[in-house]
Amino acid sequence: MPDVKRRSSLIRSPQFSSLVILMVLLAVFAIADANFLSPLNISNMMAFLPELGIIALGMTLLLTAGEFDLSVGAVFGLAPVIVMLLVQSGQVDIGVALLAGLLLCVAIGAINGLIVTKIGISSFLVTLSMLLVVRGAALYITQGFPLKSWDQPGFFVTLLAGSFNIGTFRFYTSLWWFIALSLLAIYVLHYAKLGNWISAIGSNRNAAVARGVPADAVKIWLFILTSVLAGLAGMISAFRISAASPVAGTGYELEVIAMVVVGGTALTGGRGTILGTIVGALMLRSIRNGIVLIGVPGLAYNIFVGVIILAMLILHALLQKNAARS
Amino acid sequence: MEVLRLQNLQKSFGSVRALKSASFTLNEGEVVALLGDNGAGKSTLIKAISGVFPVDRGDIYVRGQKVSIRSTRDAMDLGIETIHQDTSLAPDLSIARNLFLGREPVNLKWLGVFAPLDLAKLRDAASALLKRVGISKKLDADALVSTLSGGERQSIAISRAMQFAAKVIILDEPTNNLGVEETHGVLRFVKEVRAAGHSVLLITHNIHHVFQVADRIIVMRRGEIVAEQTVADTDLLTVESIITGADMSALLKETRAK
Numbered sequence: 001m002p003d004v005k006r007r008s009s010l011i012r013s014p015q016f017s018s019l020v021i022l023m024v025l026l027a028v029f030a031i032a033d034a035n036f037l038s039p040l041n042i043s044n045m046m047a048f049l050p051e052l053g054i055i056a057l058g059m060t061l062l063l064t065a066g067e068f069d070l071s072v073g074a075v076f077g078l079a080p081v082i083v084m085l086l087v088q089s090g091q092v093d094i095g096v097a098l099l100a101g102l103l104l105c106v107a108i109g110a111i112n113g114l115i116v117t118k119i120g121i122s123s124f125l126v127t128l129s130m131l132l133v134v135r136g137a138a139l140y141i142t143q144g145f146p147l148k149s150w151d152q153p154g155f156f157v158t159l160l161a162g163s164f165n166i167g168t169f170r171f172y173t174s175l176w177w178f179i180a181l182s183l184l185a186i187y188v189l190h191y192a193k194l195g196n197w198i199s200a201i202g203s204n205r206n207a208a209v210a211r212g213v214p215a216d217a218v219k220i221w222l223f224i225l226t227s228v229l230a231g232l233a234g235m236i237s238a239f240r241i242s243a244a245s246p247v248a249g250t251g252y253e254l255e256v257i258a259m260v261v262v263g264g265t266a267l268t269g270g271r272g273t274i275l276g277t278i279v280g281a282l283m284l285r286s287i288r289n290g291i292v293l294i295g296v297p298g299l300a301y302n303i304f305v306g307v308i309i310l311a312m313l314i315l316h317a318l319l320q321k322n323a324a325r326s
Numbered sequence: 327m328e329v330l331r332l333q334n335l336q337k338s339f340g341s342v343r344a345l346k347s348a349s350f351t352l353n354e355g356e357v358v359a360l361l362g363d364n365g366a367g368k369s370t371l372i373k374a375i376s377g378v379f380p381v382d383r384g385d386i387y388v389r390g391q392k393v394s395i396r397s398t399r400d401a402m403d404l405g406i407e408t409i410h411q412d413t414s415l416a417p418d419l420s421i422a423r424n425l426f427l428g429r430e431p432v433n434l435k436w437l438g439v440f441a442p443l444d445l446a447k448l449r450d451a452a453s454a455l456l457k458r459v460g461i462s463k464k465l466d467a468d469a470l471v472s473t474l475s476g477g478e479r480q481s482i483a484i485s486r487a488m489q490f491a492a493k494v495i496i497l498d499e500p501t502n503n504l505g506v507e508e509t510h511g512v513l514r515f516v517k518e519v520r521a522a523g524h525s526v527l528l529i530t531h532n533i534h535h536v537f538q539v540a541d542r543i544i545v546m547r548r549g550e551i552v553a554e555q556t557v558a559d560t561d562l563l564t565v566e567s568i569i570t571g572a573d574m575s576a577l578l579k580e581t582r583a584k
C-alpha cells in the first residue's frame with residue numbers, strides 16, 4: 001500500500017508533470033524536424049544549457065527561501081567584462097582576474113542580501129535597482145563596446161569552456177559544471193540540514209526563526225551564491241565565444257526565473273525542486289531551439305515561449321489544487 | 327526552587343509601551359497562568375523571554391543566574407521552549423521535519439549545515455513522538471503540515487516542545503481553535519509536564535482552563551502586572567474582575583497585603 005501511495009504522489013509532483021510535458025515537446029519537435037535530434041543540434045543545445053542552467057540552480061534555492069534576484073543577467077554581463085579588463089591591463093594573471101571577478105559577484109550578492117534582510121526592502125526592488133547599477137557599470141566602463149576575450153588556450157580556458165567530442169557529439173566542459181553543481185544542489189536542498197532550513201524559511205520565516213534557524217544569514221549566503229553562479233556562467237559564456245559584451249545576459253533574469261517556476265518551484269517560497277529546475281532548463285532550451293528549427297519566425301519566439309510557460313504554470317496550479325483536495 | 331525570574335522587563339514599540347515593567351518568578355514544577363485582555367502585553371512578555379526580540383531594560387535570571395537572551399537559539403539552549411500564538415510550523419515541510427526543525431538529527435556532524443539529515447532517525451523519532459502524544463493513529467510523520475487542521479498543527483507544536491524536555495515551556499493561547507478533545511489533550515499535557523518537574527507559563531483567555539491546571543495566576547493590564555494570586559486563594563469571579571479592571575483598587579490592596 002505505501003508503495004502505491006508513494007508512486008501516486010510522485011506522479012502528482014510538479015517535477016513529474018514538467019518531465020512529461022518536456023517529453024511531449026521533444027517528441028513534437030523531433031517529428032516536426034528530423035534535424036532536432038541530430039548530433040549537431042543536440043551539441044548546440046548542450047552548449048547553451050549550462051549557462052542559464054547554472055544560474056537557475058542558485059535561483060531555485062533563493063526562491064525556495066522566499067526571495068529572488070533580478071540582477072543575475074547584469075552580473076552575467078559584468079563579471080567577464082571585469083575579468084577581461086584586468087587581463088588586458090596586463091598587470092594580473094588570468095587566474096587572479098577570474099578570482100577578482102568572482103569576488104565582485106560575492107560583493108554584489110552580499111549587498112543584495114544585506115539590504116533585503118537587514119533593512120527589510122523586498123528583494124524585487126533591491127535586485128531591480130542592482131540590475132540597473134550593475135548593467136550601467138558594465139556599459140560605462142566598456143563605453144558600450146564588447147571586449148575581445150582571452151582566446152589563448154590554457155588551463156582556465158579549458159576548465160571553463162574546453163570542449164571534447166564523444167562520437168559525433170561535441171560537448172563543452174560547462175556541461176560537467178552544470179551536472180556537478182546540479183548534484184550538489186540536489187543534495188543540499190533535499191538531503192542536508194541546510195535544505196531543511198531553506199524550505200522552512202521560505203515556508204514560514206517566523207517559525208524557522210523561532211526554532212533558532214539563522215534565516216537572515218542563510219538568505220544572505222543564498223544571494224551571494226546566486227550572484228557567484230551568475231558571474232561564473234557569464235565567464236563560461238564569454239570564454240566560449242571569446243568575447244565579453246557589456247550587454248550579455250540581458251533579459252536572462254526572467255528566463256531563469258521562468259525555468260525555475262516551470263519546473264515546479266513555488267514563486268512564493270517553501271517548495272523547491274532542483275530536478276524540476278533541470279527539467280525547466282531543458283524545456284526552455286529546447287523550445288527556443290525547436291521553434292527555430294520548425295520555422296517559426298524569429299520575432300514570434302517569445303509568443304510561443306510565453307504561452308508554453310503560462311500553460312505549465314496553469315497545469316501546476318491545477319495539480320496543486322487537486323492535491324490539496326484529496 | 328526558582329527556575330525563571332524576571333526583573334523590571336521593559337519594551338516599547340515606537341511610542342507604544344507594550345511592557346512598562348514586569349517582574350515575576352516561576353518555580354520548578356509550577357504552572358503559572360498569565361492573564362489579561364487583548365493588547366495587555368502578554369505575547370510581548372513571552373517573546374522577550376523566548377528571544378524573539380531583546381528587551382529595552384530589565385534582567386532575566388534562569389536558576390538564579392543572570393542570563394542574556396539575544397536570540398531564540400539562546401532561549402532554547404537555556405531550556406526555554408515556546409509555542410507562539412501565531413502558528414509556529416512551516417506548512418510546506420513534513421510533520422517530521424517540523425518536529426526537528428533547528429535540531430535536525432544528522433550524520434557526519436562535522437559537515438555543519440551541509441551535514442546530511444539522518445532521515446531514518448528523523449522518521450522513527452517523529453512517529454514515536456506522535457504516538458506518545460496520542461495522535462499517531464491519525465497522522466503520518468511524512469505528511470505535509472499544510473494538509474493538517476489547526477488543531478492538529480497545535481498538537482504538533484506542543485509535541486515538539488515536549489520532545490526537547492525544556493525546563494520551562496511557554497504556551498501562548500494553545501487551546502485557540504481547538505476542538506473539545508484536543509483542548510483536553512493540551513490540558514492533560516500541561517499536567518504531565520508539571521508532573522515531570524517542568525514549569526509552564528500558560529497564556530489563555532479561558533479562565534475555566536486556568537482553574538483546571540494552574541497553580542498561580544498573574545494578571546497583566548496595559549503592560550504591567552497588576553495582580554498575582556495562588557489559585558487556591560481566589561475564585562473565578564474575582565479573577566474576571568481583575569482582568570477587566572473592575573474594582574481594581576481593592577484587589578490591588580489585597581495583592582499587596584500578601
Ligand SMILES: Nc1ncnc2c1ncn2[C@@H]1O[C@H](COP(=O)(O)OP(=O)(O)OP(=O)(O)O)[C@@H](O)[C@H]1O
Nearest residue numbers: 339342344362363364365366367368369370371411
Ligand atoms: N511588533 C510590534 N510592533 C508594534 N506594536 C506592537 C508589536 N507587538 C505588539 N505591539 C503592541 O503592544 C501591545 C501588547 O501586545 P501583545 O501582543 O503583547 O498583547 P497580548 O496581551 O498578547 O494580546 P492578545 O491577548 O490579543 O494576544 C499592543 O498594544 C500591541 O499593539
Ligand SMILES: [Mg+2]
Nearest residue numbers: 368369411498
Ligand atoms: Mg498575544
